Amino acid sequence: MWTDSTTLAGVVAAGWLATFAATTTLAQSTASKPGAQSRPAGVRVAVPVAAVTVDDGDTVSIRWSAGDLETVRILGIDTPETRHVEHDLPYDQAFGPEARAFARGIFAKVRTIEILRAAMTDPFGRTLAYLFLDGHNYSVTVATARLAAESISQFGDNGFPAEASAVRAAAKAAGPLAFEPPHIYRARMRALTTWLKSRGLYPP
Numbered sequence: 019m020w021t022d023s024t025t026l027a028g029v030v031a032a033g034w035l036a037t038f039a040a041t042t043t044l045a046q047s048t049a050s051k052p053g054a055q056s057r058p059a060g061v062r063v064a065v066p067v068a069a070v071t072v073d074d075g076d077t078v079s080i081r082w083s084a085g086d087l088e089t090v091r092i093l094g095i096d097t098p099e100t101r102h103v104e105h106d107l108p109y110d111q112a113f114g115p116e117a118r119a120f121a122r123g124i125f126a127k128v129r130t131i132e133i134l135r136a137a138m139t140d141p142f143g144r145t146l147a148y149l150f151l152d153g154h155n156y157s158v159t160v161a162t163a164r165l166a167a168e169s170i171s172q173f174g175d176n177g178f179p180a181e182a183s184a185v186r187a188a189a190k191a192a193g194p195l196a197f198e199p200p201h202i203y204r205a206r207m208r209a210l211t212t213w214l215k216s217r218g219l220y221p222p
Contacts, residue, residue, distance in 0.1 A: 052138045055145065057088070059135040060177070062150065072125050074100045075117030075165060078149070080133070091144045093136065093176055094157035094185035095166035096200045097121075099207075106211040107204070108221050113197045117165040124159065128152050136176040148181050155181060161188040167199055 057063075071079045073089075075097025080088045097117040101110045125131075128151040136146040149156045160166045168189035175182035197203075214220040 052141055053143065055135050055137055055139055057135055057145065059137045062132040062134050065131040065133050065149075067125075067128060067131055070125055070131060072118065072122045074114065075121045075160060077144075078121075078125070089144045090133065090147050090149070091140055092157060093146050093148050093178065094155075094168060094170055094182055095160055096169040096172075097160065097166045098197045098200055099203055103221055106208045108207065108211060108214065111197060111200065111203045113165060117160070120160065120163060120165050121156075124151060124156070134178065134181070136178070138176075146176055148178060155184060157181070157185045158188045161185055162192055164192045164195060167195060172201070 065080055069081045071081070073079060076092045076095050078090050078092070080090060082088060098114040099107050099111040100114040100118050101107055130150075130152055132150040132153075133145075134148040134150065138146065140146055151159070157166070161168060166189070168186050170182045170186055211220060
């Protein structure tokens with residue numbers, strides 16, 4: 019673990035500009051192209067509450083059956099990151115664990131969950147969708163809690179203008195956030211990861 023914050027800051031500042039343009043959490047080497055969504059899209063579909071596992075504030079998995087696991091990148095929001103060394107995120111971002119805990123708390127208490135999928139998956143094959151918990155748009159809820167940046171300005175409405183508008187309104191009403199934009203953090207961590215790996219210092 020880093021103990022010299024001055025050294026760490028210098029490493030980050032020197033390297034993050036080289037990878038700033040890439041904004042996804044997953045390692046770039048695994049990316050392909052967006053594909054057509056093979057599951058029902060454009061309509062709300064009920065999801066068994068017990069089938070959902072929260073990964074972080076904006077990503078969940080749905081276990082439809084023993085051999086069918088759907089990873090969902092929730093639309094409209096970008097929450098601060100949590101540590102995923104396999105995705106070049108060796109450290110938690112500030113407020114990342116809080117966003118994950120917030121999501122886990124909400125999903126643990128809901129009675130109904132519905133998914134509204136976009137027509138396309140993301141470059142990593144993940145479903146892009148809004149989730150509705152007891153009828154409420156989760157993306158609006160987490161934006162209101164000031165634990166997510168809205169991502170619509172960057173990626174568009176994905177065919178859901180009403181839902182996107184609600185998220186943007188919630189984010190605007192919530193005011194400035196206490197954390198840096200997650201896509202900037204991801205870029206900095208990729209630069210840091212490259213530096214650490216080149217010296218055999220990347221955490222296990």
